[in-house]
Amino acid sequence: MAETTDKKLSGAGLRGQSAGETALSTVGKSGSGLTYRGYDVKDLAENASFEEVAFLILYGELPTQLELDNYRAKLKGLRGLPQALKEVLERIPANAHPMDVLRTGCSMLGNLETEHSFADQFDVTNRMLAVFPSIICYWYRFSHDGVRIETETDDEQIGAHFLHLLHGKAPSALHARVMDVSLILYAEHEFNASTFTARVCASTLSDMHSCVTGAIGSLRGPLHGGANEAAMELIQDMRDEQHARDVLAGMLERKEKIMGFGHAIYRESDPRNAIIKEWSEKLAKEYGDDRLYRVSVACEAFMWEQKKLFCNADFFHASAYHFMGIPTKLFTPIFVCSRVSGWTAHVMEQRSNNRIIRPSADYVGVELRSVTPISERG
Numbered sequence: 001m002a003e004t005t006d007k008k009l010s011g012a013g014l015r016g017q018s019a020g021e022t023a024l025s026t027v028g029k030s031g032s033g034l035t036y037r038g039y040d041v042k043d044l045a046e047n048a049s050f051e052e053v054a055f056l057i058l059y060g061e062l063p064t065q066l067e068l069d070n071y072r073a074k075l076k077g078l079r080g081l082p083q084a085l086k087e088v089l090e091r092i093p094a095n096a097h098p099m100d101v102l103r104t105g106c107s108m109l110g111n112l113e114t115e116h117s118f119a120d121q122f123d124v125t126n127r128m129l130a131v132f133p134s135i136i137c138y139w140y141r142f143s144h145d146g147v148r149i150e151t152e153t154d155d156e157q158i159g160a161h162f163l164h165l166l167h168g169k170a171p172s173a174l175h176a177r178v179m180d181v182s183l184i185l186y187a188e189h190e191f192n193a194s195t196f197t198a199r200v201c202a203s204t205l206s207d208m209h210s211c212v213t214g215a216i217g218s219l220r221g222p223l224h225g226g227a228n229e230a231a232m233e234l235i236q237d238m239r240d241e242q243h244a245r246d247v248l249a250g251m252l253e254r255k256e257k258i259m260g261f262g263h264a265i266y267r268e269s270d271p272r273n274a275i276i277k278e279w280s281e282k283l284a285k286e287y288g289d290d291r292l293y294r295v296s297v298a299c300e301a302f303m304w305e306q307k308k309l310f311c312n313a314d315f316f317h318a319s320a321y322h323f324m325g326i327p328t329k330l331f332t333p334i335f336v337c338s339r340v341s342g343w344t345a346h347v348m349e350q351r352s353n354n355r356i357i358r359p360s361a362d363y364v365g366v367e368l369r370s371v372t373p374i375s376e377r378g
């Protein structure tokens with residue numbers, strides 16, 4: 001079980017300090033590990049689908065079969081893109097980063113389908129959950145292949161729907177399942193940087209699209225969600241296990257950060273890693289070339305041996321996504337398609353018991369002084 005230790009607390013990065021309460025998840029808590037509303041993430045990844053998990057996170061309990069059927073039908077009906085949003089997406093160049101596309105897409109949606117009142121919060125949330133795969137794939141396929149795709153598919157599940165839009169055909173059962181598990185693993189993670197961004201924004205009583213747009217910006221960085229793409233860039237040229245060790249040794253020697261390793265809360269392991277690693281191994285077998293899986297395993301062993309650093313949720317996602325034919329730059333946007341469930345639930349939780357988030361700072365600048373007339377400066 002992944003647990004925290006008594007890490008030295010310091011003000012930097014607010015590490016180790018509680019910044020509020022949540023009933024949504026526990027992260028690295030002794031005896032419970034990673035749970036969403038009390039359910040172990042492993043249990044959910046084995047026995048539930050992403051739509052059930054999103055429902056759980058947003059509404060508090062796992063759905064009954066009828067509730068799940070209705071929820072899936074509702075989400076399916078919300079996949080279409082407004083014409084004005086399509087036009088905006090068509091103007092974004094192919095060399096844009098898809099996270100920037102998603103940030104713009106979310107913001108534009110907020111102009112077209114504004115959350116006028118908090119009474120609309122579930123509606124705007126479900127719309128975002130349903131439409132984010134459409135936004136990213138519409139832009140990707142238009143800018144890269146010159147085609148205007150139909151974003152409404154018959155797929156029951158968001159993960160399969162994403163792959164369908166991306167590849168123009170329904171995915172295999174294995175790929176659909178891995179996407180589903182991946183979305184479950186990424187759905188919620190307490191007060192991580194992007195969620196905290198969303199909550200800070202929510203605490204000013206801002207609208208849901210602003211909260212989520214800000215969160216997308218925070219997730220984009222390589223120290224957070226962007227690490228899955230950075231991990232892919234790291235492993236893609238590793239020829240074999242020995243080469244992987246040599247590359248990492250050089251990076252450690254140069255004191256470079258190895259993306260996909262380490263965590264702000266977990267100390268010994270990230271419970272999501274073992275799950276996605278197992279799926280990556282299955283995908284490698286099906287793919288027929290397991291080099292990326294093997295070098296990833298070698299990286300994991302080497303980093304633990306050298307630095308006691310472990311793979312976080314992002315590392316084996318890199319090879320898993322690659323084996324499913326997903327372009328590297330779409331890795332972090334998939335994280336968004338999942339984490340939007342957690343972000344919006346946190347916004348709702350913040351709103352339900354709000355006080356504006358406004359910490360203090362320790363001033364380290366110059367002492368009080370008076371303005372010198374401009375003619376006397378220099």
Ligand SMILES: CC(=O)SCCNC(=O)CCNC(=O)[C@H](O)C(C)(C)COP(=O)(O)OP(=O)(O)OC[C@H]1O[C@@H](n2cnc3c(N)ncnc32)[C@H](O)[C@@H]1OP(=O)(O)O
Nearest residue numbers: 222223224225227256257258259260261262263264312313
């Ligand atoms: C889904 C997610 O967002 S998971 C996180 C994804 N991000 C990454 O994979 C980026 C790489 N990892 C990191 O940069 C860090 O581990 C973070 C940002 C995740 C956590 O940062 P922190 O809480 O500051 O890390 P922590 O306090 O455990 O660091 C301890 C030491 O290990 C080093 N360290 C931590 N992670 C790494 C790493 N991946 N590569 C090299 N060194 C590392 C730190 O530099 C630090 O060294 P120092 O004491 O000499 O300064």
Ligand SMILES: O=C([O-])CC(=O)C(=O)O
Nearest residue numbers: 188189191192193264313
């Ligand atoms: O909790 C964190 O700091 C980062 C993380 O793993 C996540 O957001 O999934």
